[in-house]
Amino acid sequence: MLSEPSHRRQPPIGFPQGIGARAAGRARASSRHAGSPILREDVATAGRWTLWHRVWACARGHHVLMSLQGIAANRPFHIDFPASLVDGATLALLVQERHELEAVLGVPVVFSEPPGGCFRWVAERVEPGEVPSLAWDAGSGRLVSRAADSNGLMATFSLLQTLAHSPGPQVSATPAGTIDEAIERIRTECETSYPYFTLRGLDWGALCADVMEDRPRTWEEFIPWASRWVARLGDAHTAVLDHDAGVSHPLYTAELHANGATMIEVPQTSAAFAAGVRVGWVVQIDDPAHWLRTVGASPQQHRRMAARRAMAFNGPERSFGATDPRTCRSVTWVERAVPHALEQLMTVRKNRAGDAVVVLRAFDPSAGIECVLDEVCAAATQRQHMVLDLRGNVGGDIMLAGRVRDRFLRTRTMVGSAAFTDGRGGLSEPQPRWAEPPVHGAWPGTLTVRVDASTYSAAEDFLVGVKGLDHVTVVGERTGGGSGRPRTVPLGPGCSLRISTAITYDRLGNPVEFHGIAPDRCSGTD
Known part of the structure; x- marks a missing residue:
């Protein structure tokens, strides 16, 4: 989860979000900027990236190219999908995350047909209810996604890595029979x-x-x-x-222990706060040991992620109970499965120093976050300071995270890199990613970002792009450490497997996955 808005299930696609729309298309241009200080740093750290790649490849071994025989390195792949199956937002995502496709296909991926011909990835519409499939025809040089709708088309992208190691020329999103x-x-x-x-x-x-x-x-x-x-x-x-597990996630941060989930953050706009629950209260959880065993996460965030999953629910509502361990007072309340309102996801205020304090709990593109941020930026001066609080923010839409990040850039900037698996046990070379500030709406002042072990996924993609900039300071705890870009494959009745496919790195070549992002200071105040 964790790459999706917190109130809805993540769609089953292999690269759900990227780092930022403006970063797409920048990696190949890096050779034209070889004199820039950032690229000199890039060259200096390239050995570290290559070392990670080689160690991983040697440890895993490389599988022989199987179903994708006949792809020549001198011919790119042209993504040629009808507008009826791919909307503008999805196309922007594909452009941005094309390196994931290139890692599997082994050739450049383009979205406008170049001179001289190319391989083609096309989509064919099938009858509703037909299982999505992906097939490679070496004779015609066509990779064919067959799907009834846009969701089915996106499911075929998760099949690309399966096709790469499969013995036959076609795979489908069919659940296992046994x-x-x-x-x-x-x-x-x-x-x-x-x-x-x-x-x-x-x-x-x-x-x-x-x-x-x-x-x-x-x-x-x-x-x-x-x-x-x-x-x-x-x-x-x-x-x-x-598929029957909880998909609605209340916006709390808690840690799961044998006696229940201890609250770390209780937003003032929440139902629990209205019922009297405060930080330190313990929420009643059935069988905490089950969640601690079945939820995986990096050590610094495992108990928090287990608590998040344990407090999720299906259906229209769920009743909760919590106790204050200091006074033994207990209360109950009801959480309802409704989209989170903007005021629940984002708050803006000024502290005593006059700084803008923005609390952002999830990167939800439907909430109107960018409009509020634009108003804050428009009213600011170069002497203004912002405190952006990303504690408890487990991610969301990485396209949105990238656009928010861009508002804090001063110039075209290398915001890290990413390497992708190839579906055969190998890992691509990391590809640098670039971004630049928007023409209008950039933050003109300085920035402090507050983070903790629950800051994860899309929130880390935001953070990795701004940490280390002269006008940015990161305070708090080491973040959760999640590169993600997961793909989803069906398993059996009512269940599927979601698998990470990428390692993201900061601009110094340090992997974000598992290790997280270290703060500049271990604590800070508004």
């Missing part, structure tokens, strides 16, 4: 497209061997068993998704 097939699907898909084994010091073969003696016999047993297995990867983006 438990053994679903188990093998988890083993193979993680082995060929999960990028963090070396970075996290994991032996996938040993993890698989540990769980196989206790294989489930029914689908009811399969979901918790598989969840425990995949959770051992320690990655909140990579998980077995129970």
Whole structure:
């Protein structure tokens, strides 16, 4: 989860969001700016990026190119989808995240046909209810997505890495027919497209061997068993998704312990706050040990992510109870599954020093966050200071996170890099990413960003682009450490597997995944 707005389920696509719309198309232009200080730093740290790539590749080994035979390196792939299946926002996402496609295809991906011809990725509409599929025809040089609608088309992008290691020329989003097939699907898909084994010091073969003696016999047993297995990867983006599990997430930050979820943040606009719940209260959770075993996350955020999943719910509402351990006072309240209002996601005030204090709890593109931020920026002067509070912000739409980040840039800036898995057990070279400030609406003053271990995913993509700039200071805790860009593949009845596919790096070549982003100072005030 964690890359989606907190009140809705993440769509099943392989690269749900990117780093920023303006970063797309900039990486290839880097050679034209070889004299810039940032690029000299880029060259100096290229060895570190290459080392990560080579260590990972040697540890995992490279699988032989299978279903995508016949792709020549001197011919690009032209993405040629009808407007009826791809809207403007999706197309912008594809342009921005094209390096993920290039990592698998091994050739450049373009969105306007270049002279001299090229391979083509086309889409064909099928009857409603037909399972999305992806097929490669080497004879015609066409990769064909077959889907009934835009959601189905996006599902075919998750199939690209599956096609890369499959023996046949076509794959589909068909659930596994047996438990053994679903188990093998988890083993193979993680082995060929999960990028963090070396970075996290994991032996996938040993993890698989540990769980196989206790294989489930029914689908009811399969979901918790598989969840425990995949959770051992320690990655909140990579998980077995129970389609009947909670998809509504109250905007609280808590840590899960044996006695329940201890509240770390209780927004004043929340139902819990109205009921009297405050920081330090303990929310009643059934079987906390279950959530601690079945939710994976980096060590610095594991208990917080487990609490978030434990407090999620399906349906229109859920009742909660909490107790103040100091006074033994208890209260109950009801959370309702409605889209979060702007005032719940974002608050703006001034502190005693006159600084603008902006609290942003999620990057939700439907809430009107950019309009409010534009008003704040328009009223500011170069002497103005902003405190942007991203504590508890587990992500959302990374396109939005990129646009917000751009408002704090002063010039065209390298905002990090990303490497993607190729679907065969390999990892691409990291591709630098660039962004630039908007023509209008940039913040003219200085910035302090407050973060904690719950700052994650899209929030880290925002942070990695501004940390280290002369006018920006980051205070708080080390962040959660999530690169993500997950793809989703079906497993069995009512469940699917979501797998991370990327390693993002800061501009010095340090990986964000697992390690998180260290603050400039360990604490700070408004």
